[in-house]
Amino acid sequence: MRPRWLLVAAVLVTSALGVWYGIGCDGPLADADRAGQHLRAIYSPMHFKPAIAAATDAQCLACHREVLDERVRTTSPAGFMSTDAKVAYQTLSTYTGEQETFHRRHMVTPLAKQLMRLRCNTCHEGHDPREEASGASATSTPQTDMGFTLRKQVNPETTCLKCHGQMPWQIMVGLKGPWPQVKGDNENNCLFCHAKTRTIRHRVDYLNTEAIEAAGGANADVCYGCHGGRAWYRVSYPYSRNRKAGAAQNP
Numbered sequence: 001m002r003p004r005w006l007l008v009a010a011v012l013v014t015s016a017l018g019v020w021y022g023i024g025c026d027g028p029l030a031d032a033d034r035a036g037q038h039l040r041a042i043y044s045p046m047h048f049k050p051a052i053a054a055a056t057d058a059q060c061l062a063c064h065r066e067v068l069d070e071r072v073r074t075t076s077p078a079g080f081m082s083t084d085a086k087v088a089y090q091t092l093s094t095y096t097g098e099q100e101t102f103h104r105r106h107m108v109t110p111l112a113k114q115l116m117r118l119r120c121n122t123c124h125e126g127h128d129p130r131e132e133a134s135g136a137s138a139t140s141t142p143q144t145d146m147g148f149t150l151r152k153q154v155n156p157e158t159t160c161l162k163c164h165g166q167m168p169w170q171i172m173v174g175l176k177g178p179w180p181q182v183k184g185d186n187e188n189n190c191l192f193c194h195a196k197t198r199t200i201r202h203r204v205d206y207l208n209t210e211a212i213e214a215a216g217g218a219n220a221d222v223c224y225g226c227h228g229g230r231a232w233y234r235v236s237y238p239y240s241r242n243r244k245a246g247a248a249q250n251p
Helices: 004-024 031-042 057-064 102-107 109-113 179-186 208-219 220-226
Strands: none
Touching: 004 179, 102 109, 109 208
16 A cells, blocks of 8 residues: 555645646646536636737747647538638738638738737736626726726727727828729729828737838739728727828828
8 A cells, every 4th residue: 555645745746836837827737627627717806907019929838729629620510621612811912822710810810910019918808707797896987997808808999909900091192992993093002102101000019010111012902902902890009190391281
């Protein structure tokens, strides 16, 4: 029979490792205490401000690796092959390859690596363990919860809309219709106008500014792919309007 102290030591070591993995999200969860460790992981300081701002992708993906590992189904439940249909982003000349999942398109595809510097906490700025619906807490207000934006989801007004949204051609000087209809009149080049107006662009830490400007100058699909290729939302982001000295005032 094994000495009692050896058995006790093994139990203590196993429990300590389980708590460590549960809180730090640095390893697999033990089946014996999966529920308890999941709760400890939820309340890890890394899921809350200010720690979330310093969280690395490696720390996030230690528990959430499936967002990059999951791939698009080859066959839909109805029996349609993914190779037989193209989604919106595949119709532009800038995208090559098979269909990809949302997170992979923004982080690991060749185009994402070329033009973007998105990290997990670029969009996910924390995790609120309370109920998802806003307004249910005595401390919640429309100003902090952004109206009816669910707490556990990203806020599109401060994330998605910074790049995606309807192309507001109605307020753009010189455009007489949607870009697909008038791009021929503008040499199919967004910089035909934007070389002189709104010249301060993409200067944020989650985009590769130089690469975007170079790619956009060579192919307008790079610009249109985000700013109008698909109207993800019915509004456009209120970009700041900057102009060069002596240039006509933007509308």
